[in-house]
Amino acid sequence: MTSREVFGVRMSNCLMRWFGFCGIPLSILFGGSLAVKAQPVNDAFANRIPLTGYSTNISASNVNATKETGEPDRVDGVRYGATVWWSWTAPASGTARIHTFGSSFDTVLGIYTGTLGSLTEIAANNNAPGTSGGQSLVTFQATAGTTYVILVGGTRIFQNWYYTGTIQLSVGMPPTVSLTSPTNGTVLPASEPVTVAATGSTPAPAIQRIDFYSGAKLLGTDTNAPYSITTTNLPMGSNNLYAILTDSAGQTATSSVVNVTVLSPGANITSPQDGAVFTNTNPITVYGAAMASGTITNVSFWVDGQLFGVFGISQSSTWSATWSNVTSGTHRFLMTAMDNTGLSYTSAPVMIAVARTIIASNSVWKYLDNGSDQGTAWIQPSFDDSGWASGPGTLGYGDTNRQNTILSYGPDPNNKYITTYFRRAFAVTNAGSYSNLILRVLRDDGAVVYLNGVEVGRFNVPAGPVNYLTTVPNAADDGNDFFPTNVSASLLVEGTNVLAVEIHQDSGTSSDISFDLELLGIPIIIRNLSPSINLASPTNSQSLIAPGELTISASASDADGSVARVDFYADSVKLGSVTNTPFSFTWTNPPVGRHEIYAVAVDDQGAATASTVITVYIFDETVSPLVQITTPTNGTVISGLSSYTNLPITATAFAMGSITNVEFWANGNKIGQASTSPYTMIWSNAAFGTNQLLATASDDQGRRGTSTVVTVVIVEPPINTNPPVIANVIPARGATITSLSNILITFSENVVGVDAADLLVNGKPATAVTGSGSNYTFTAVQTTFGLVTVTWASNHGITDIGYPTSLPFDAEGAGA
Template identity: 25%
Template sequence: MALFSSLKIARGTYFLSIVPLSFRCMKNAIVRIFGVSALLLIVHAFTFGQSSTPLAANGRLQVINRQLCNEAGTPIQLRGMSSHGLHWFDQCYNSSALQTLANDWGADVFRAAMYVDEGGYMNNKVGLRNKVNQLVDWSAQFGMYCIIDWHILNPGDPNLHTADAIEFFQLMAQQHAGKKHVIYEICNEPNGVNWPSVKSYAEQVIPAIRQYDPDAIILVGTPSWSGSPGDVRSNPLTGPNAHNIMYTFHFYAGSHYTQSYIDDVIKTVPLFVSEWGTSNYSGNGGNDYTNAQNWVSFMGGNNSSGMKISWCNWSYCDKDESSAALMPGACGNNGWNNTSTSGTWVKDKILNPADNFGPPTPFIAISSPANNSTVTIGTNLTITANVGNATATVVEFYDGTIKLGEDATAPYSLTLSNIQAGTYHLTVKALLNSGGPLTSSLVQVTAIPAPNQPPTITLTAPTNGTTFTAPAAISIAANAADSDGSVAKVEFYNGSTKLGEDTSAPYSFDWTNVASGAYTISAKVTDNQNSVATSGSVTVYVNSPGNPSADIIGPDCVSVNETKLFELNSINLPNANSFSWWCTGSTQSITAVSGQPSKVNINFGANFSGGQVCVGVNYSAAPWYKQFCKTVTLCTGQPPVNQAPSVSLTAPSNNASFTAPATIALVATAADSDGSISKVEFYNGNTKLGEDLTSPYEFSWVNIGAGSYSLTAKATDNQGATGTSSAVSVTVNAPVVNQSPSVSLTAPSNNASFTAPATIALVATAADNDGSISKVEFYNGNTKLGEDPTSPYEFSWANVGAGSYSLTAKATDNQGATSTSSAVSVTVNAPPTTTADIIGDDCAAVNSVKAFELNITNRANATSYSWWSTGSVQSITPTSGQPYKVTINFGQWFSGGQVCVGVNYSASPWYKQYCKTVNVCAAARVAAEELVSADAFLLYPNPTQNVFTWVSDKNVETLKVYDILGLERVGLEKIMRGTKVSFGEHLSTGIYLIRVNYEDKTHLTLKGIKQ
């Protein structure tokens, strides 16, 4: 089967038939006729449906013993491609390009090379951050790892842009925190500086990443264009942030022949070749495939350390140079497989040999909702989890440390009903049939109010084109509604001039004494959340009353396409019973006013040049019939063409950034050269956000989730013409994830015992890395006992009855995040029924530790206790808070004697002495096993005054520590061979038996002494 493991099958789904031949005959026939590729394809049909992606196979990466390893700890090699400068070759890096790179090239990793200078990031910060975020998301979609590269080259000193690098990587780590496929490369090719200078830069930038993404792989460039990684050997990065760090080495096959140097370096330095080429160091010139093959073989493990070194080839672009993987012009035609000579050669090295990632890595992930998404308050939120490469017995769902619920059947999901306001830090944990639990990356979801829906309004009266005679009375009416609230008011406008308002339905306003002229009427509604909407406008005409003595009342001149009202003077109406109107000039229409035939609206159309408006009237009495006419001329000049208004969005500024849930104030200026502004509307893309009818034109957009937005303003003038502003781009970043505090219950010790009625002192330590502790609460099970807002965090639990109790401490930080300590079990025993004055064992072994207690019947009115022994003992230690109890270490010289206590009372008998005789017991024996000397099994120090440290010589199932009375005091599980563990910090002075149960079913018992 070596034939098949030496080749990599491109990811995809295959539908193939199996020929009914013996495998050996089929193999021979196919190889003779079709060659090896056909054989491989058929075997692939036997074994694969949908092949796993590198990301799914490996999960979260880690560095172990200088080697890049997957989540299961298996050493791996990633092989892939680096981009060229993103700002130069943007057309080469889209979703289709990365999909082809993953599926056809079989790439495991893609490096996004973002130049800092040379027209790059410093010229377009927001645009290039958005591009990198896209590439990170596409890489995950297609199952590849993604390197975010801060491409320092010219100039070569990374310290020139330290503040910008910190800002950039903070934003990147915040955006992609917990994503298993993200690798950060903090300085591409430092040059002109030494390693201490680069190290100083790294020590400032790395904490910015670790603040949000504490376990990600970070690549650090080395001097001389990342050609001198050996400089790191004597002075590597150290400290709490130095885990999962690798150092970069870059080479070009036509210029670098330094395999022996690198062979020595990798013995002490973890290396990642984030850039190499087949050409010389310039990226051009002749390609040296012989030396390139030497390097590929070396990185594949053919070195003295057997180390696998991951790599990215330069470069996946169509630049006209010999190191480019694509032919010139390929990107413009989506020619992702139109490879150059170098590209063809490198593609084969990515595909062959096949990836060897070991057994698939078990994983669990939240598939929905997405990280940094928002949900509307009061709705339901369904959390869906996906478990891979493992069988889960149950999946548990958490918000921080609070368990929300669980699901035991796939597909695993949990629905939160009627979700309340706040930010939720969601994780899921899978409990497996075998092995430890799996925990997902964190997904942050913020519940925000539903966006207010704007109200609606329609102007119902007057109708468009209605005419009146001055002084006119115009009744204005509107219908208004609000789907998610109520209408606060309806305002009525003539152009931009407010006429009046109505706060209750039916919404109306009577406009009186209106002079002659043309008027544009609209209505504006405001809802209970101050969202506004404006109706369409109507135009009405108020004519001059004319000469009362004129036969026909109407304008003396009109404009083309204008509609005007004419009416017969009322002095000519007595006995009139019919009217016939006409015009001697060209008109479009003459329409009688309904119910008033003595009035007509005349549309003079486009061709009117002058004439007479006439009406013939029949009467029921003399003069029986009469004709009246009025001369109408074309007004001097035509009305000018309406000019569209201008508008500009003045706030926010272009490329401004905010933090979700954001509030953005949109402000616009608008003007109309030949009229007035009736409204300004604000848009995100094609979605209307709101509007304003009066200057200054403003709108406050609230509760905005993370994302990129394109904002515009649209102005409408008094004649309905519109103008739209240039777009303004803004980015809303995800909120900073508040880190939960840490808390530990330091007292009482686990498995401590007391006698009822007991007083138990609870003491906790708490800390918060990104804020402060607001309080620590103490619990028995789910019952709160008390709290303390200041350090030291303490609570005294008094009058505790007999029983078993599980105690915890819960810390809350200044942003409301909480954490709960591990539980501590204590037992409160019932008061003894014995009549003995002092309760305790009658005998004690040499070096044993025993507890003694004054009978409760002797403690009434006691104020102080003084304990001693008439025999030789090593120590007598009163119990804190319970001076009527002591622990006695009898030491190696004890030969018998009395244990005594003198008691002072606040009433008679004022003072009394009590004693108990204690003899020496026979020596204890270790049953069924030999007690082994601890020194021989790497238990140290022994004796100890603090903790024991033990190095496992084999895989351990359990390690348990018992006191001399046989009570279990410490329990540990699943310790791998070679692991160093420490325990016993809470143990009292005494002798302890340490029982080790190995996975191979053998056992070991050790003796440890705590001083």
């Protein structure tokens, strides 16, 4: 595509070709003569209906309405017609909100002052954000006593044809309310009085009252400012607080929800909830809170007795840690904490289930695509499908860009097979270990699914008998989405099981079918009282100078069984195990550095509990400060860059006295320093290749410590030699279409600097552009029928992102 010859788009001048009626007289199309119908009473601007008050809702119609000379040319940039009119005098100054939600057609809404022919626009809207159905919404600052003119019309279908129907018009000056206390995320101790406060405003003469709620429960009401109530009966756990304001005009407003958590003293996991089910192995973030009479100094998170999150002293009462290496099965979360008085706390365990994938999407399926009537025998596990073909999902035809196996629709593209059959056998061991199954089906158009001969789900298939000629409704998602349903795990058998699926078309002329499936098993959560454990020695934050050995002691017990062993860890590395009391282990020659020590008790049923993590500092004989680079980690490789990068470097440092300075070094050269914790810096334009990083720390006694070396490899990006070109254009060059509103441009690589004015449609800049990376959608200006020429502006700023320099897009080149 070049700036001289881009692509032609011919626009059809036959409206009814859209509907298949080109050339048919309108009198036939609409059933005889075209009678003139009565117009709405407020069709003319002069007959606009007056509205009053703070809140008004009316029903009306624009059927048979017209558009008169002097009306605005467009509303919110779109052509319109079939208009009706109202006027509204603002009873007070403030925010006005007017909308057409609930109307039966695609509306436009305009607010004006003045008279016909010289109207001044105050606000206008075609499609309200976040809504469907093409209804409209405006808000504006109204002035008391000012009369505003309200226009409601239908968007243009074609030429002088416009949408009409019933109108639901709402005019109001709504109040507002918001909670000011407590703030979202607040953690409160049980039984402590809580003050819930709100502020509100209304254009009406007065606020009548503000009601305060926790969920559906009314906590109290205040009728005078400042608005607040005090309660002591918030239940344990999560509470959703909100306020509802009622003003003297009878209008109401509801605040945003504020979540507060009420906890008993100690350590508490607030999320996930006990018994939660996760359907994939994505990382799981665990949230917790700890409340103590002293200051919390250590917080740790555990899964199945393994540590995955550690935190030091913090002024916060809430923490979170993410478990990244999630596996299928049942798991047990614990949170432990310690305060500055030496007291330790352990949360109640939280048990979760992570689904096992029994059949993954894109699995191989047997299929039969010959249009035959298979009756009902084919759904049984014993059915012989050895003669059927097989292939991986997604299976289908018509959407080859996302289908791995292409099926046959028969010899006649205008009379395609209605039904296609699929089967898959799969093995299950320990079938009784599942509490439930989740079936997720991608289908276009409809699907019926059977497990071991029993129907377990219908997807876009109506109730009633089904045979090989049964058609179904068109799939609104066009086979793009997976739809879930729950299936009883009791249908599984030990050993071989069979899923059978029939996919049905909406008609013999349908353009495509698609099928894929995923089956998940939710494991039963088995509960066992876990053992308890506490570290007796060493103490938290203890400092030792060059000890030859360090004795780690713990006390452990199990309420419903016995302790099988206690495992001792330092820095997540197992030091050893003890199977008998006293549970004590001697760590010989502990290395210099900061160490996190904990113990894990395992009971006779395999349940594990970890102690609170304590920190121990081992100094050398000269008591040199301890320093270590924590970010990046040793062996980090940074690749896939497109240009230079800035590398954050963080270190920890500890001393018998106080740290005065931490210096950072790369390949023997000092690159930065920090004198206060957290000790961090940014290495700008970090060197490509292998880098040796280390940190040094100095204390107030003049002693100096050096960290171990951290190796970081930064891979040099490839040299940028190819400028971006156009990979694809929709609509295609030379296409004949009935309308042109958007042009999708796909570049050969990611680009930046794209502006709407860069694309010219018949010489006029596009009005808007959205997108990122390599895909951008330009909103075209309205065009007339005929050849449309699209070119690029000569002063565009589009470039790729490359090293050592970015290359510009050549709008005159062969690839443009």
